[in-house]
Amino acid sequence: MRLTDEQQTIIREEVRRAFGPDARVKLFGSRVDDAARGGDIDLYIEADGTPDELLDQELRLYVALQRQLGERRVDIVVHPRGAPPRPIDTHADRTGVAL
Template sequence: MRLSQLDQETIHATVAELFGADAVVHVFGSRVNDSARGGDIDLLVQSPEPVPDRRRKALQLVARLQLRLGDQPIDVLVLDPETARTPFHEEALRSGVRL
């Protein structure tokens, strides 16, 4: 995975801060491919509880991570019990790495 241990810990802590300690975060996409270069940070946040205003929470996570990790492209998907799973969610879960 092309994220430092410190970056991984920062992502995990920030997700817990915004979504709660029970939330799980997966990194997927190009950052899990050690031979790839560049690319944004793709995250899937899974919450066992419904997340009110998922879109706003995802944007808050992006903003906080950009402040903490540096200004870089970050994409966030939020999956909670009220989200209809799509093939994109399934692929992110299948190919992603849990932090």
Template sequence: MMRLTDHQRSVICRAACECFGASSRVRLYGSRTDDRANGGDIDLFIETDIRDTCEIARAEINFHVQLQEAFGKQQIDLLIDYPGRRTHPQIFDVAEHTAIPL
């Protein structure tokens, strides 16, 4: 159902919880949701209860650092949704409707 190992899922979920809070939700979208596809970056949609954009930026940096330490040069793309977000580009709709919870 998705092209991530158990280890990768575990690392992603743990890092999301540590960086974005225990109530954060993380889902996979994009090409990695298709078992028949090859390669591709890891596209993640994270929902957090953090409201402060500076805190969200710090969380995003820390999240990327943790994943790069665990996965090396793997390309990780993030969409982050949070209370009070003013804009939701169309990719948010795609991610919300096609993403698989981790």
């Protein structure tokens, strides 16, 4: 995994702050591959909430991560807990690494 311990801690804390303590977060995409270089930070989050609540929480998380991690490219995929999975949800959940 190509995130520092500090970056992992920041992501976990900010996800908890935005989505609550029951949210699950996984890193997926190129940052999971230690042999790759560069790439954005792809996060998969599973949480409870209405679509409007989850969108507000996602935006809050994005802003917090930009402030904490610097101007890095961060892609966030939010899956409402209990909703049918989309292809991206299935891929991210299957290939992602829990943070």
